[in-house]
Amino acid sequence: MLDEKSRWTPYWQAAPLAIVFLVFFVLPLAITFMVSFWTYTGYSIEPALVGDNYASAFDKCIDSLPDLCTTFRTYLSTLKFCLMVWLITLVLGFTIAYYLVFEIKSPTTRIVLALLTTIPFWTSNVIRMISWIPLLGRNGLVNQALMGAGITHEPVDWLLYSSFSVTLSLVHINTVFMIVPILNSMSRIDKSLIEAAYDNGASAWQTIWNVIVPLSKTGIAIGSIFVITVVMGDFISIGLMGGQQIASAGKVIETQITALQFPIAAANAIVLLAAVLMIIWTLLRFVDIRKEL
Amino acid sequence: MARPADLELASVTKRYGETTAVDSIDLKIKAGTYCCLLGPSGCGKSSTLRMIAGHESVSDGDIVLGPEVVNDLPPAKRGTAMMFQSYALFPHLSARDNVAFPLRMKGSNKVDRSIRATEALKMVDMERYQARLPSQLSGGQQQRVALARALVTDPQILLLDEPLSALDPFLKVRVRAELKRFQRELGISFIHVTHSQEEAMALADLVIIMNNGRIEQAGAPRDIFNAPATEFVARFIGGHNIIPEDGRKLSIRSDRLQLSSGGHGTPAVVRDVEYQGIAVHVSLATETGVEMMAIVPERIFYSRPFEAGEAVKVHWDPADIHELAA
Numbered sequence: 001m002l003d004e005k006s007r008w009t010p011y012w013q014a015a016p017l018a019i020v021f022l023v024f025f026v027l028p029l030a031i032t033f034m035v036s037f038w039t040y041t042g043y044s045i046e047p048a049l050v051g052d053n054y055a056s057a058f059d060k061c062i063d064s065l066p067d068l069c070t071t072f073r074t075y076l077s078t079l080k081f082c083l084m085v086w087l088i089t090l091v092l093g094f095t096i097a098y099y100l101v102f103e104i105k106s107p108t109t110r111i112v113l114a115l116l117t118t119i120p121f122w123t124s125n126v127i128r129m130i131s132w133i134p135l136l137g138r139n140g141l142v143n144q145a146l147m148g149a150g151i152t153h154e155p156v157d158w159l160l161y162s163s164f165s166v167t168l169s170l171v172h173i174n175t176v177f178m179i180v181p182i183l184n185s186m187s188r189i190d191k192s193l194i195e196a197a198y199d200n201g202a203s204a205w206q207t208i209w210n211v212i213v214p215l216s217k218t219g220i221a222i223g224s225i226f227v228i229t230v231v232m233g234d235f236i237s238i239g240l241m242g243g244q245q246i247a248s249a250g251k252v253i254e255t256q257i258t259a260l261q262f263p264i265a266a267a268n269a270i271v272l273l274a275a276v277l278m279i280i281w282t283l284l285r286f287v288d289i290r291k292e293l
Numbered sequence: 294m295a296r297p298a299d300l301e302l303a304s305v306t307k308r309y310g311e312t313t314a315v316d317s318i319d320l321k322i323k324a325g326t327y328c329c330l331l332g333p334s335g336c337g338k339s340s341t342l343r344m345i346a347g348h349e350s351v352s353d354g355d356i357v358l359g360p361e362v363v364n365d366l367p368p369a370k371r372g373t374a375m376m377f378q379s380y381a382l383f384p385h386l387s388a389r390d391n392v393a394f395p396l397r398m399k400g401s402n403k404v405d406r407s408i409r410a411t412e413a414l415k416m417v418d419m420e421r422y423q424a425r426l427p428s429q430l431s432g433g434q435q436q437r438v439a440l441a442r443a444l445v446t447d448p449q450i451l452l453l454d455e456p457l458s459a460l461d462p463f464l465k466v467r468v469r470a471e472l473k474r475f476q477r478e479l480g481i482s483f484i485h486v487t488h489s490q491e492e493a494m495a496l497a498d499l500v501i502i503m504n505n506g507r508i509e510q511a512g513a514p515r516d517i518f519n520a521p522a523t524e525f526v527a528r529f530i531g532g533h534n535i536i537p538e539d540g541r542k543l544s545i546r547s548d549r550l551q552l553s554s555g556g557h558g559t560p561a562v563v564r565d566v567e568y569q570g571i572a573v574h575v576s577l578a579t580e581t582g583v584e585m586m587a588i589v590p591e592r593i594f595y596s597r598p599f600e601a602g603e604a605v606k607v608h609w610d611p612a613d614i615h616e617l618a619a
Contacts, residue, residue, distance in 0.1 A: 195348055196381035200395035200442070201369030210394075214385045 036266035053267035074247045082231045085170040093178025101186040136160040161243030169241045178223035185219030221287040297324035298359035298449040305354035314340040316506035329493035330486045332503035346375045374448035378455045380439040382427040388438045389423035413441040453485040490530045534585045542617040549613040550587035558608030
């Protein structure tokens with residue numbers, strides 16, 4: 001009786017999370033996958049099992065090579081943003097985490113400063129993005145300052161509704177996702193290892209490169225996954241800060257959903273998912289994430 | 294090979310803000326000495342070691358290694374190497390890469406690194422485990438790798454920060470003997486921080502007993518044990534009784550006390566009897582309230598055993614009395 005009971009206990013304990021996971025993650029994903037094979041017209045959606053949506057997602061992409069089709073260009077632009085934002089947040093996140101862990105000696109100051117990095121989260125993403133507009137616009141503070149200082153005579157145009165402003169707002173929103181996991185793995189590094197490296201003749205840079213980076217690898221990988229998945233699927237930042245002029249994989253899907261073309265939107269979503277999974281799979285080949293978890 | 298070098302500390306001081314951790318100590322350690330810095334926690338022995346190592350700045354005074362003042366040199370430029378208490382092996386590197394790390398930082402080439410790392414691992418009898426990560430090694434094995442890493446750069450002095458404290462008692466005794474053997478074979482000075490007087494006695498040519506940031510006494514273990522300079526030293530190394538007499542303090546070794554049931558001698562009452570195998574430890578209290586301990590060889594004790602509560606006479610040879618500095 002006791003045996004019987006204890007054998008099932010772990011399953012019961014795992015069940016609540018498993019059910020939430022199933023209903024809110026696996027099921028929608030399965031439905032999206034299913035719908036991606038359906039057909040649609042301007043006014044109806046029909047269950048079916050056809051590859052038309054995938055074919056039209058990559059319409060003429062192979063034939064027109066070496067010229068890039070719209071889909072490839074969109075993905076290329078999304079990847080470009082993704083790479084830029086990933087690199088900037090990685091450098092920022094690593095530097096800030098390093099500063100907090102190794103330069104700040106008092107634990108209280110460290111906690112206060114770490115909490116400070118989360119302050120941007122007290123307001124919503126959209127508000128944080130919109131608040132850039134009075135700063136970066138043609139008549140914004142930055143342009144006024146530049147003209148006032150006599151650096152330029154005309155307002156600078158590329159500050160807002162440009163790749164610059166999109167990258168800026170994506171970095172602004174995502175840096176904290178990089179800081180926290182890196183901070184977590186860095187603070188587990190035994191301080192005596194840093195001393196040992198110094199004792200062994202390592203310079204500050206050699207210590208960072210040969211000791212701190214390898215031991216922060218899991219944090220870097222987790223932060224990268226956060227940032228890459230968010231940026232690859234983003235359409236709000238790119239829409240708002242790009243002045244609705246810049247294409248992204250997420251934006252394509254959003255447009256198709258607005259037009260009620262669910263099957264092709266689903267197909268694009270599956271393609272995007274595959275692209276993101278490929279990136280993460282590549283990342284994980286370098287790092288064994290389970291060590292951290 | 295390393296060139297053994299003399300080490301000299303000249304009124305070396307370490308202050309942390311208002312507190313003085315090490316208070317103007319002077320010390321000479323000849324090349325090829327096994328030196329133990331001994332003292333209770335907070336006595337300044339670790340700060341002293343860390344200043345010699347270059348991991349702590351010197352507030353005042355000079356550290357002279359061989360012909361030069363090394364106060365401002367980084368550890369690797371001093372010719373010292375340190376073995377850390379928790380070994381501080383890099384967890385992401387194999388035993389062999391750990392040992393090769395200092396060579397890699399210096400920029401020596403791959404072949405040279407590989408040869409010297411293998412040699413160092415061979416010396417500590419760990420070449421079979423060279424591909425293992427630190428987490429796959431036992432405590433004793435990790436320690437050997439740490440030792441190999443410290444010795445791979447041929448230091449003139451090896452600094453050891455409580456190297457045996459993480460080992461179990463049996464391993465401790467074995468590793469202790471090995472450390473002594475390495476020191477003898479390499480001919481360089483080892484400076485070993487410990488709070489165990491037993492460890493210091495077993496290993497050291499020179500024992501430095503520290504208290505409150507000062508050196509209480511420095512000397513060979515036997516000299517210190519037979520002639521402790523101060524009450525603190527006598528109490529810290531153990532095995533001594535302290536008897537106040539006419540405002541002076543006298544010490545007498547516990548194994549030099551004799552007990553009898555009658556005759557003359559200082560009257561005392563047996564408080565407790567502890568059997569220790571080789572000897573029996575008898576705690577005593579004299580009529581004047583002085584606590585004493587007599588260590589009596591087993592056979593002698595059991596030829597006339599005493600029990601707690603019994604009145605006895607304690608006597609000793611006046612030649613065994615040693616006067617302590619005030």
